[in-house]
């Protein structure tokens with residue numbers, strides 16, 4: 050009773066409305082907000098945002114990761130200089146199809162026609178697959194089941210780009226290997242050398258790249274490596290030879306590809322002037338009609354891409370800076386973390402060999 054009086058006294062003498070009523074009012078107006086916060090916290094906990102990638106992901110679980118990788122990569126590139134280009138293309142073809150998740154490394158089996166058996170991937174050179182497999186074997190001895198094939202591919206690519214003279218960029222770690230690899234996922238996600246610039250731009254924009262990034266990636270990618278005759282022959286021999294091919298280059302390529310029907314392995318350097326080095330020569334070439342692929346040459350004629358070709362031909366520092374940024378962006382594209390993937394025991398097979406059996410039978 051006394052308390053009630055006391056309270057009453059407080060109400061009447063100090064403030065109106067009384068504090069307890071104020072709190073209640075405040076509570077009631079905040080109630081929807083509190084409910085919202087609580088429910089979103091519950092939802093967030095349920096959907097458990099996947100962990101982010103980090104630079105020191107293997108610092109505790111496999112501290113010698115990078116050293117072990119380098120012990121395989123450096124001598125392999127020295128002995129087989131085609132490795133860098135093979136690995137860079139492999140990495141790009143992986144990332145563009147379902148993200149950088151090593152899906153391109155999976156071998157087909159009786160149940161599943163995998164990405165690597167799509168025609169566009171059949172020309173991926175063996176050295177890229179080989180380097181990942183060898184690094185994986187070396188790592189499994191020291192830290193079994195720890196390092197993903199997708200992290201190996203991403204870091205090997207970066208190190209090989211540097212080894213052939215390209216720029217450094219950071220590669221965050223913690224990617225998981227994908228649980229799906231279907232040939233039917235590839236179409237429309239990678240460009241082909243006979244496409245129009247409209248098609249190429251559409252594909253790159255679909256992946257979230259600007260036209261500037263398209264030019265730096267395509268040019269940077271093709272500053273090293275080879276193309277088989279079938280990728281550019283129509284520019285030389287077709288009913289209407291492409292007038293944008295420099296006559297001297299046309300002559301050389303024609304002589305080279307004369308017997309390509311009997312030997313389909315014949316290939317030409319994508320950058321005929323400085324093939325082995327990662328440099329901005331490819332852009333200078335394009336301005337002089339020395340592009341081997343039709344799509345590369347088209348970057349120099351299309352008004353949407355030409356300004357960037359000119360800029361990179363002029364300024365190797367800007368080219369390196371932009372290529373590094375675009376590669377760093379590529380390396381985290383649609384990556385899988387946490388339970389979205391796995392760390393494969395071997396890079397060419399899912400841990401569960403029956404993976405996707407029922408879903409993928411129709412691909413065969």
Ligand code: HEM
Nearest residue numbers: 134135138172174240241242266267270274275276277280
């Ligand atoms: C839509 C754009 C692109 C098209 C149409 C294209 C097309 C091609 C073609 C036709 C080849 C020759 C393949 C062969 O005959 O074996 C090739 C090779 C290559 N591409 Fe691309 N490419 C594109 C973008 C890229 C990008 C963005 C990169 C990397 C950043 C890249 C990296 C490479 C490399 C390194 C090679 C040489 C592979 C080797 O020597 O083993 N390409 N590309």
Ligand SMILES: [Ca+2]
Nearest residue numbers: 143146148152
């Ligand atoms: Ca992939």
